[in-house]
Amino acid sequence: MSHPVKISSLHIYDDPQDVEVEGQYAYIANENQRVTIVDISNPYNPQVLTSIDSLCHAKEIFIDSLAYVAYCWSGVRVLDITDPANPAYLSTFNTVGWAWDIYERDGILHVADNSGGFCTIDARDPHHPVLLDSLRSLHGTISVCVDGDYAYLIDAWAGLVILNVSDPANIFRVCTRYISQARDIQVFENYAIISRGTGRLRVYDISDPLSPVPVDSVNTWGSANELCIRNGYIYVADEIYFEILRFIPTGIQDYDTRPRASALPLNYPNPFNVSTTILYALPSESEVIIEFFDITGRIVDAATIGRLKAGEQSHIWNAAGLSSGIYFYRIKADEFSETGKCLLLR
Structure with a gap:
């Protein structure tokens, strides 16, 4: 290897x-x-x-x-x-x-x-x-x-x-x-x-x-x-x-098993119509906030989730009232921040 x-x-x-x-x-x-x-x-x-x-x-x-x-x-x-x-x-x-x-x-x-x-x-x-x-x-x-x-x-x-x-x-x-x-x-x-x-x-x-x-x-x-x-x-x-x-041929590196930042796999479905589920995982118990932005960087929605335990988590985002287009979502979990992208189709 x-x-x-x-x-x-x-x-x-x-x-x-x-x-x-x-x-x-x-x-x-x-x-x-x-x-x-x-x-x-x-x-x-x-x-x-x-x-x-x-x-x-x-x-x-x-x-x-x-x-x-x-x-x-x-x-x-x-x-x-x-x-x-x-x-x-x-x-x-x-x-x-x-x-x-x-x-x-x-x-x-x-x-x-x-x-x-x-x-x-x-x-x-x-x-x-x-x-x-x-x-x-x-x-x-x-x-x-x-x-x-x-x-x-x-x-x-x-x-x-x-x-x-x-x-x-x-x-x-x-x-x-x-x-x-x-x-x-x-x-x-x-x-x-x-x-x-x-x-x-x-x-x-x-x-x-x-x-x-x-x-x-x-x-x-x-x-x-x-x-x-x-x-x-x-x-x-x-x-x-x-x-x-x-x-x-430099051999196999040591695998880093230390906890990393909150993981943001994807949103499902994507593209979506009206609502989509955001999947992510927390390495430790964290206070979670999710912000949503349009393509210009303007905040269009936000959700204060509260304190969650470590492990797999999900959040359903309802985009009713928003027009079709690309949107970004940012998960803040204590000192960590991860960003993802989704496509809304009407």
Whole structure:
């Protein structure tokens, strides 16, 4: 195992949410309704090749011979990338919830469906995908990675969830570990790399899928939304940055187990209409206040929560009376302060 080191970055102004790599190209799913394709033949100097627009938010993308895109409330779409400079859509499958992440293996799609839980889809015929199985007991799945017989999920409420998917028509849960503010997960050899909204990557040893162990961590510039790992390189969609890191042979760092600032994973649903639930975790008992701002920085609402015990917490924000747009929320917990972003759609 090695320590990641950043070697380059590229400004992407469409709010990058996920990145996948195939050959010399990186495919970036953006919150602002498009997929951007980047030439990374020289990882020290990445260049934008083209973009393809959509009518909804591109949350996650998986690349094989085709591109599979999780398009939030519009489900899953299959994209022909035979010519990376001229991508084209082939089909759409509408899931029960909000398609948040996707992983394809041998034509089988493993979908983190947010409020819809998790599902498997047979897409061996890319023009006519078919549902195989679903797990509705999960209520906020936002990331999935498949390795061997297991699917590794990030769930907004449960944290790290590991499923047995050896039979995609009969899936079941085998392990759960709470991790605050987790956003994405990828597997590299015997390790799971998890991005967190605090701008930090965490590394877990998953030699035993039933008992993952934290072993390393590294900071990033932005909020560390989504990531992809290829040939020892880590590609991170980092809110306003596209970052590239790589493993170098310096050994494993000591893992810092000290309590950190209050964790602000996400708000759910996002985008939302009228109300959304903000999820966060406190490392210790704290006095909590949540403030809400519009895009200009003007305070539009505030909630004095009071003193809460350490652990996972939530707050429902009702935005009735506010117009559509991007809003920010800031959680103050004693001496700590964390900020997140949400999108109100009418």
